[in-house]
């Protein structure tokens with residue numbers, strides 16, 4: 001039997017455990033981990049035996065799984081087996097790592113490397129502290145060799161700050177992000193927000209998560225999300241992702257919400273009237289002007305924008321501004337100013353003396369950029385919608401094969417420059433934290449100003465200050 005089980009069978013991952021009956025010894029494994037292991041085994045065609053059934057002879061496991069640490073200590077391992085209350089007649093006792101690796105690599109692995117092995121002492125006589133990292137686990141750090149560009153924007157260099165502080169947690173973040181996105185497009189903002197909060201806590205925690213306990217210790221990461229982190233660590237993926245993201249309805253909603261100007265409720269309505277694809281949308285529904293533009297540039301808007309392109313657009317806007325009003329500054333903000341290598345859109349802040357008419361400056365700029373051909377479409381109409389400080393549109397650099405990009409321009413009076421710069425640089429999450437911090441200190445922060453002396457009712461007391 002053991003030979004048969006020792007063979008590789010990666011032809012059909014969904015049934016790779018089909019000849020396997022597994023008993024998991026619960027000691028040190030924990031309830032959540034146990035449940036997750038069991039559901040993975042079943043999903044891959046295996047059978048899970050319960051201790052009671054094994055003791056009563058109703059079930060004959062082919063594999064007994066013990067927590068890895070039992071493999072280092074023969075006495076403890078034997079004690080574990082004795083709890084089964086009968087002579088050992090099982091062929092294979094393996095550590096949890098075997099199960100995790102099989103699930104992760106989607107193949108039935110030989111188990112010799114995962115069986116009892118007395119610990120090897122290192123030269124100094126100590127026990128090895130942790131399982132050595134496999135080559136696939138080691139993270140490769142890439143160093144960027146961007147040439148230094150001078151005379152451009154203050155932040156034209158991609159930041160040397162650790163933008164990849166999450167290093168090592170990427171897979172966790174990527175899987176949780178899939179859930180956050182799926183819940184958002186389904187209109188379940190509450191769940192989506194929960195995952196987003198957990199992701200930001202993981203990004204900020206400054207350590208590589210290696211177990212359930214690491215995750216649950218983070219603020220914003222509860223029991224359920226910590227169990228998911230654990231599942232990702234153990235199996236390399238999350239079963240819930242395929243459940244939540246891969247059904248045909250979610251796929252349609254995803255396609256629709258990728259159209260600029262379409263939110264979860266419009267997407268749901270379109271789905272309800274029978275739309276499934278972009279062609280259905282073109283044929284069956286009346287689109288707003290914004291949605292038409294969104295649909296026209298559907299593919300382009302999904303592409304990330306290299307920061308060099310943001311810079312080029314920034315220079316064109318800056319040149320145009322110089323001819324209109326040289327005292328007005330042009331600053332590319334958003335993810336570009338945070339040093340990201342690629343951006344979702346192009347955000348530009350223009351800052352002018354307080355007494356200038358913001359609408360006049362903005363419309364002159366937009367007209368000029370339309371004449372030069374940079375701006376191709378408006379997503380707001382400055383005349384009709386009347387927001388005099390914010391322009392949303394589409395731009396495209398001259399040249400063969402250039403993509404259409406989303407362009408936002410914000411006009412800010414000089415007196416608000418500091419707080420506006422902070423706000424439009426973001427991130428959105430940073431802004432929320434900063435506002436919260438201000439509130440805790442009895443202040444109020446917005447894109448327009450920072451005020452002290454805010455006495456909230458709940459904080460009010462004799463110490464309230466003005």
Ligand SMILES: Nc1ccn([C@H]2C[C@H](O)[C@@H](COP(=O)(O)OP(=O)(O)OP(=O)(O)O)O2)c(=O)n1
Nearest residue numbers: 334335343344345347423424425426427428431
């Ligand atoms: N809900 C939001 C959205 C935006 N912003 C602020 C912070 C952002 O950094 C800035 C620009 O918004 P974007 O949506 O363009 O976000 P980013 O530029 O940060 O990221 P992306 O690369 O996706 O455009 O506006 C915010 O405070 N709250």
Ligand SMILES: [Mn+2]
Nearest residue numbers: 334335345347
């Ligand atoms: Mn942006």
